[in-house]
Amino acid sequence: MIEVKNVYKSFDGVMVLKDISTRFVPGMTNLIIGRSGSGKTVLLKSILGLFEIDKGEIWYNDRNLVQMHEKERKKMRREVGMVFQGGALFDSLSVAANVRFPLDMFTTMTTKEKQNRVEFCLEHVNIEPAAYYLFPSEISGGMQKRVAIARAIALNPKYLFCDEPNSGLDPETATVIDKLIQSLTKEFQMTTLINTHDMNSVIEIGESVLFISKGEVGWQGANKDILQTGNKKLNDFIFANKLYAQMRKEDI
8 A cells, every 4th residue: 555644845935736635545546637737747757766856755555655765765666566657668678678678677586487477467467478479569559558567567566567558559449458457457466556647547437546746645535436426627627538538539
């Protein structure tokens, strides 16, 4: 579990996060949503320790990130998998080599053990063996995201962070990626945080949803309740995203 307590964060005197408190539960897809500039990315990076917060606490189970020394933080980050917005695969490495990269960097596994782990992870994201030795430029955007997810789980993380994992994907492929992340979260009981503005993701897999509005908690709850909140700011966000999704579908 990750727990955020009364977190504040500012840049150059401008307050970006204001008294944020929430919990992210293992085995559940925890979504952070909000408009561009709402503070959701700053929150995600603060939880990761990429930004130092001004005030508050960030707990990884019984460990307070704020009080950790750098050595402790490095050890903790080995328990974290990250899926970046653009996938961030290495163009010069094959699919299999991309997934093996963190194993080469952070483990003392034998070559055979690494190979087994790579194959295990790729099988779990439904990548066929024929694609293992292709390069990122030779596979589709959806496959690239699946490879990125395989790499993120290579070290068997306790925590999985996904920054706009559906960015640049068509709606059908985006749903496949959503369901894959949800399935892996439940199978491995990870604490998964997904930063997104995609309402389709919220409706499909939003078991726990945190809505950030102007740096504050605007609403928290489950996707089954999100359309009946009566929260004007949340409803405006939902309507804007539904309208965009409809326009996108018509363009396709």
